[in-house]
Amino acid sequence: MRRGYIVVFGNEKGGSGKTTSAVHLISGLLWAGFRVASLDLDGRQQSLTRYLENRAATAAAEGVDLLCPTHEVITASTADSARQARREDTMALAERLSRLAAAHDFVVIDCPGSDAHLSRAAHRVADTLVTPINDSLLDLDMVVRLDAAGKTFVAPGAYAVMVVEQRRARLARGGAGMDWIVLRNRMSPLGSRNSTMIGETLDRLSAVVGCRIARGVRDRVIYRQLFLRGLTVLDLTREPAKGKRPASAETEASLAAARDEVRHLLDDLWLPSLSRRLGRL
Ligand SMILES: Nc1ncnc2c1ncn2[C@@H]1O[C@H](COP(=O)(O)OP(=O)(O)O)[C@@H](O)[C@H]1O
Ligand SMILES: [Mg+2]
Structure with a gap:
């Protein structure tokens, strides 16, 4: 039997958007x-776990039919010896993956924002790795080193070196091979010099370490608001959650723009059979 396709969200930097983008992919694949x-x-x-718990609670409390994934958590070993913990x-990870991948088309893995062994092991088994980065030079540093003037590409950053090693x-x-995609997250709607510099640097990095750069995701309040109800912008633009949007939701036009950028992102991931089903989202 063909095993499920594994998509890993990773970046050693916390707060870069791994969990938010993972949950949007999960909901897109389900729909x-x-x-x-x-x-x-x-x-x-356990942010992804909390997100999905909120989703199940919303479905029950509001009587809406929200699709949910089969979800599991792995906590890192607490064995005294580092070797034993790694083993x-x-x-x-191998046990969960063999079970989950046998019964599902996709397994989506959300990694912690640190260099943990469990996270490295997940990077090794990824068919597709998605690395969201905040649109800032500080966050870019984990992926690529620049000189003090911020102009010259010096070397791949610590995280990029780790990914290349795992690959x-x-x-x-x-x-x-693993398809590695870097996703610019929380982009400002106003183009800035900083943003142009990040774009150019990532283009050069992609040629050196063999990653692709996806169309970015803007910084939008809506992405922060949805956590408590466990929803994604893809849920909000369709029945049955449509009539139950948060009172403070952005306008129709802005929600539609968010939905379009998530669909573009999913398209850019080139996941098996997903692009031709994007019309359903
Ligand atoms: N595109 C975005 N626009 C606005 N806020 C975002 C966006 N993506 C993520 N966030 C917010 O940024 C914070 C960190 O995101 P999260 O997905 O938890 O990152 P990570 O999993 O990498 O630590 C959260 O408060 C989240 O709601
Ligand atoms: Mg997270």
């Missing part, structure tokens, strides 16, 4: 009719 499982590797914060983490390890074990 597109796929069988979806999700794995939260951020055992401390336990690797085994826990090599995967290839060395006979695995297929």
Whole structure:
């Protein structure tokens, strides 16, 4: 049997939009009719888990029919010996993945914002890796190093080096290549010099480390508001959640713009069979 396709959201920087973009992909895949499982590797914060719990609670309280993934959490091993902890983490991930990937079309994994072993192991098994970065030079530093003037590309950053290592390890074990996509998140609607510089730098990085750059996602209040109800902009633009939008929701036009940018993002991921089903979202 063909196993499910694994999409990992990772960046060692916290607050870059991993959980928010993961939950939007999950909801998009569900509305597109796929069988979806999700794995939260951020055992401390469990933001994805909380998001999905809120989603289930909204469905029950408001009587709306919201699709939910099969969701599980893995907490990192607390074994005393680092070696033993690594072994336990690797085994826990392999066990969950073999079970979930056998019964679902996609497994979406949300990583913690730190360099944990569990997170590295997930990067090694990713068919597609999505790395959201906030549109700031400080956040860019994990992915690419610039000189003091911010002009010259010096080297791939610590996180990019880790990704390249995991991809090599995967290839060395006979695995297929990994598609790595960097996503510019929380972009300002007003183009700035800073933003242009980040765009140019990422284009150069993509040629060096072999990643692709997706169309970005804007900074919008709506993305922050939806957590408590466990919803995504894709839920809000369709029945049955349509009549139950938050009172403070942005205007129709702005919601439609958010929905379009999420659809563009999903399209840019080039996931198997997803692009031709985007019309359903
Ligand atoms: N495009 C966006 N516009 C506005 N706020 C956003 C956007 N993406 C994420 N956020 C907010 O930024 C914060 C960090 O996002 P989160 O997805 O939790 O990041 P991570 O999982 O990488 O730590 C959250 O408060 C979230 O609501
Ligand atoms: Mg998170």
